[in-house]
Amino acid sequence: MxxxxxxxxxxxxLLLVLFxxxxxxxxxxxxxxxxxxxxxxxxxxxxxxxxxxxxSRSSVYSFFNxxxxxxxxxxxxxxxxxxxxxxxxxNNFLKTELATADRARALIEFKGRSPSKTLAARVIATSxxxxxxxxxxxxxxxxxxxxxxxxxxxxxxxxxxxxxPSASQVQLISDSLFGAGVVSxxxxxxxxxxxxxxxxxxxxxxxxEDKVELGEMFFTTGEDRIFPKGLxxxxxxxxxxxPIFKSIEVVPTGLANGLEEILIVLEGVHQNIPAxxxxxxxQITILQPPPTSTxxxxxxxxxxxxxxxxxxxxxDRLAERYMKREQQRGVRFGTFxxxxxxxxxxxxxxxxxxxxxxxxxxxxxxxxPKVGNPVPPGAPQPAPAKTPDAVKQP
Amino acid sequence: MDTTDQILSGGRSKDRLIRPGNIQPFLxxxxxxxxxxLYEIYIPNxxxxxxxxxxxLLVTLYYSLSWRSQTAALFxxxxxGLMQDALSHQYxxxxxxxxxxxxxxxxxxxxxxxxxxxxxxxxxxxxxxxxHQFFYWILVRALxxxxxxxxxxxxxxxxxLNALIAMPLFIVLDKLNNRWR
Numbered sequence: 386m387x388x389x390x391x392x393x394x395x396x397x398x399l400l401l402v403l404f405x406x407x408x409x410x411x412x413x414x415x416x417x418x419x420x421x422x423x424x425x426x427x428x429x430x431x432x433x434x435x436x437x438x439x440x441s442r443s444s445v446y447s448f449f450n451x452x453x454x455x456x457x458x459x460x461x462x463x464x465x466x467x468x469x470x471x472x473x474x475x476n477n478f479l480k481t482e483l484a485t486a487d488r489a490r491a492l493i494e495f496k497g498r499s500p501s502k503t504l505a506a507r508v509i510a511t512s513x514x515x516x517x518x519x520x521x522x523x524x525x526x527x528x529x530x531x532x533x534x535x536x537x538x539x540x541x542x543x544x545x546x547x548x549x550p551s552a553s554q555v556q557l558i559s560d561s562l563f564g565a566g567v568v569s570x571x572x573x574x575x576x577x578x579x580x581x582x583x584x585x586x587x588x589x590x591x592x593x594e595d596k597v598e599l600g601e602m603f604f605t606t607g608e609d610r611i612f613p614k615g616l617x618x619x620x621x622x623x624x625x626x627x628p629i630f631k632s633i634e635v636v637p638t639g640l641a642n643g644l645e646e647i648l649i650v651l652e653g654v655h656q657n658i659p660a661x662x663x664x665x666x667x668q669i670t671i672l673q674p675p676p677t678s679t680x681x682x683x684x685x686x687x688x689x690x691x692x693x694x695x696x697x698x699x700x701d702r703l704a705e706r707y708m709k710r711e712q713q714r715g716v717r718f719g720t721f722x723x724x725x726x727x728x729x730x731x732x733x734x735x736x737x738x739x740x741x742x743x744x745x746x747x748x749x750x751x752x753x754p755k756v757g758n759p760v761p762p763g764a765p766q767p768a769p770a771k772t773p774d775a776v777k778q779p
Numbered sequence: 780m781d782t783t784d785q786i787l788s789g790g791r792s793k794d795r796l797i798r799p800g801n802i803q804p805f806l807x808x809x810x811x812x813x814x815x816x817l818y819e820i821y822i823p824n825x826x827x828x829x830x831x832x833x834x835x836l837l838v839t840l841y842y843s844l845s846w847r848s849q850t851a852a853l854f855x856x857x858x859x860g861l862m863q864d865a866l867s868h869q870y871x872x873x874x875x876x877x878x879x880x881x882x883x884x885x886x887x888x889x890x891x892x893x894x895x896x897x898x899x900x901x902x903x904x905x906x907x908x909x910x911h912q913f914f915y916w917i918l919v920r921a922l923x924x925x926x927x928x929x930x931x932x933x934x935x936x937x938x939x940l941n942a943l944i945a946m947p948l949f950i951v952l953d954k955l956n957n958r959w960r
Contacts (some may be wrong), residue, residue, distance in 0.1 A: 396848040399883050402857050403876055410872040414923065420871045427865030431816065438821055510820035513874070514867030516830055520820065546868060554868055561926075644824070 398704045425549050428520070432552040436522055437747040484514035501613055503536070504529065504654035506643050509552065517582060521541075523649060524551045532611060534650040540617035540639035541565065541605060542647060555647070558586055558618075558637050566606040567618050571661045572596045575606060576633070578618060584640065586619060588633040593626050603635055615656030706731045782903050789865060805955060811838050811952075812859045831937045833900065835859050836911055839878050840904060841952050843885035844894045856882025876914045881907050895953075897946050902940040909934060 413419060485717055504523060512518035523529045525548050533545045536557050543557040544565075563580035567588060574595040576588040586601060601621045608616030619635035626632075710732055713719070815834035823830035839859050843852035860878030864871040885907055901926045910933050940950055 395853075395883070396852050399853050399879070402853055402879050404945045406857070406861075406872040406875045406879065410876075410922070413870045413872070419863075423861070423871055427862055431813075431820065431866060434813070434817055435821055438817065464822045508819075510866075511823050511830075513816065513819050513835075513863040514869050516823050516827065518868045519824070520866075556868065588944060663834055 397715055419547075424547065428549045428554075432509065432520070432522070433547075435520065437592050439507065439509045439522075458505050462484035499649050501654045502750065503648040503650050506535075506553075506647050506649050506726070508555075508647065515560065515582075517557045517563075517580065518546070519555050519644065520552050520556065521555055521647065521649070522552055524549045524553050526550050527648050528651055530552050534612045534652060534653060536612075536616060537639045537642070537646070538648075539641055540619065540637060540776050542637070543724070544611050544645065545649065553649075553672075557644075558639065559584060564609070566608040567603040567613055568606045568658065569597055569606060569621075569660060570602040571598060571734050572601070576603075578603070578742050584636070585622070587636055588635055589630065591631045591633055593629065593631055595631065597621060597631060597633055599624060602638075602661075607653075607655050613653035613655045639642070652685075703728065703731070793823075806843070807955070808842065808855070812862065815859075816862055816866065819863070831940060833908070833911075833941060834942055835863055835904045835906060836878070836881065837941065837948060839882055840885050840907055840945070841917070841949055843882045844889045845905065845956070847886060847889045849883050849886040849890075852882035852886035853879050854882075856880070873915060873918050874922075876918060877911055880914060881911050884910075897950075900949055901942045901946055904945040908938040908941045912938075 409420070429752055489687045504527060506521040506523040506529075508519045508524045510520040512520070521535075529545060529548050531545055531548055534541060535543045535545060541558060543555045543560070543563065545553050546556040547554040558565070559579070560580040561581065561582045563578075563586075566575070566580045568575050569768060572595070574591055574597050576591040578588050579587045581587055588597075599621055603618040603621070605612040605614055605616045605618060617638050619637040619639075621633060622636050623634040626633060707726065707728060792832070812835065815838045817830075818834045819830075839852075839856045842855055844854075846852055857875050857876035860873075860875035861871060863874040864877075867874070885903065888903060894900060894903065913929075916927055916929050919925050920929075
């Protein structure tokens with residue numbers, strides 16, 4: 386045995402090391418726990434260096450930004466002024482909206498909407514295995530714990546999956562194991578947001594029958610008990626119909642401006658999902674009211690309106706003709722022994738009448754009026770085009 | 780290093796002896812992997828393209844090839860891999876097992892070839908990078924049953940890029956080691 390060990394010493398050591406690591410893996414998988422002590426040591430050992438690097442980088446960056454890039458300040462100032470003017474206009478608009486809306490309800494909602502308690506943090510590193518997990522410089526000593534939501538001003542960006550004394554690991558929204566409950570802004574369609582490992586996420590579990598539009602925003606529902614309700618998630622960039630569920634891709638708004646400063650939600654407060662914004666002027670189409678004719682009672686009714694005065698479809702008109710015929714035959718609907726309905730040989734449809742001027746349609750072939758300029762029945766016919774001879778007539 | 784190893788390595792191991800009292804090479808063994816890990820967790824924050832450069836693997840390969848000791852190489856690989864695992868959000872041991880094997884096999888190869896030749900280093904880095912990625916994928920898929928995409932074309936491109944980076948990197952590390960001895 387001793388000879389065997391000395392002869393194959395390297396191989397034996399290799400097998401021992403591999404076997405011990407396999408045991409370690411099996412223990413973690415079986416107990417569904419992670420070797421926290423090892424992680425704490427590693428993170429505590431590496432975090433100071435990462436923080437030092439990040440502080441050095443940001444110091445150098447801010448130095449150059451503050452002292453050497455002052456050329457852009459004037460342009461930036463002009464831009465901010467324009468932005469302020471725009472915000473003032475928007476503020477005035479919102480004030481007007483609030484005043485004209487249901488005042489009491491709006492006030493109650495406004496009072497109930499208080500911002501969540503958050504803690505600012507800075508990303509100092511990424512994970513070694515996947516770039517969708519980052520390390521931030523806040524940990525349990527700052528009150529950060531596993532399961533807390535991580536957001537920016539633009540939307541959600543992830544959640545805390547592990548916290549250590551001086552740092553925490555944050556799983557980004559783009560991670561393939563990430564999930565959150567979301568709802569669309571316009572049509573209130575509920576779904577599950579899932580990361581895909583890149584900068585677009587997928588909204589799962591949305592039935593093909595549900596309506597989701599391109600450009601629509603998704604917000605958190607608050608039902609996952611991680612993210613407070615009403616936080617922006619992302620904008621829809623692709624909608625495709627699948628076998629059962631739609632395939633919806635969204636671009637997360639929280640990740641749009643990079644990852645440096647983030648907010649960890651210590652105490653979340655649910656908010657209302659904002660109403661969709663009004664369509665822009667080029668998206669609005671004004672339709673003219675339908676042409677009218679004078680009904681039997683002397684009131685003006687739209688063209689094509691049936692005798693009962695209710696706007697109906699072709700199917701309704703067909704049903705009306707069928708009912709009329711069956712009533713003339715003396716059929717009583719719903720009684721025992723009634724025949725299945727037959728739509729053959731129905732009486733012709735009654736043309737809309739123009740008050741007391743009931744007359745048979747002219748036999749002369751008349752040109753059909755154009756769709757955009759219909760001539761109501763009973764209205765005076767337009768004069769025929771004048772010929773040069775007609776002009777000469779007195 | 781045992782007698783067999785010395786014979787197979789053509790006595791080159793004598794050149795690698797460290798002067799007594801010189802602790803710089805030992806310190807380098809500690810802080811070079813640390814620098815590699817720092818690179819992997821920090822730089823991709825700003826340059827996501829540089830995430831494909833696996834410095835931890837390159838450092839493991841360099842030491843495994845230069846030490847020519849299978850036992851030392853496998854322990855070094857295991858240590859670097861476990862550290863990498865501890866800083867990830869996955870089970871501890873995946874990178875550990877993979878890098879242990881890389882260290883062991885790289886040291887085994889170094890006993891039979893002249894691994895100071897740049898062309899051989901290129902080929903070995905390409906091969907071991909591919910082996911590392913493929914074995915890691917097998918562990919994740921087969922052992923843990925987790926979903927993970929396998930893209931051979933991308934893997935070979937990354938292997939080529941890492942092998943290209945390894946050539947100047949190994950030369951710099953050689954010079955540093957020679958200075959410290």
